[in-house]
Amino acid sequence: AQTVTQSQPEMSVQEAETVTLSCTYDTSESDYYLFWYKQPPSRQMILVIRQEAYKQQNATENRFSVNFQKAAKSFSLKISDSQLGDAAMYFCAYRGYKLVFGAGTILRVKS
């Protein structure tokens, strides 16, 4: 079975600084997708960034980028120039035909 592990229950970052959220996963499949979702207090799950496992190039979306290490089964999220609006719970997720989520990392942004 697939598992997703986020080892950081909580992280803090100073506004305008850079923070990296860790995620590791376990799977025997070769073709899959990885996602980072953001969940603010409003509860809505917002897709931040996604990575296709067959692509070696790391995905980037504006201030958000990933470091995808397929052999190590690692998928970390880097947030550059952190903003107050980035404060939320962040979930790493693996997708075969259903999503498997990590436990989440609370990100606090200090002004």
Next chain:
Amino acid sequence: GAGVSQSPSNKVTEKGKDVELRCDPISGHTALYWYRQRLGQGLEFLIYFQGNSAPDKSGLPSDRFSAERTGESVSTLTIQRTQQEDSAVYLCASSRTPGGETEPQHFGDGTRLSIL
């Protein structure tokens, strides 16, 4: 709107009562998923629909939980004889096609269920 809609947004009920949660997926999305999120925890998969059938019900925690989908559209999640451990946010998601596709799952805002 164009997103996944869930109702009610909040539900408070007494232990032992039955509750019904509703999900309206994005029009044209054939795959629909229910998840549960307990306070401060990650999402637990409950059930997956492809069209009106549910090929994977493996996440339903007990026989008190059931779900159906009609018209390849609306889905209802029913919890009978609710228990306090059922208190959680129930999230629904839909996607155009299931598994391994480029189309991600789109989530609703969830229903916060509180059992007194």
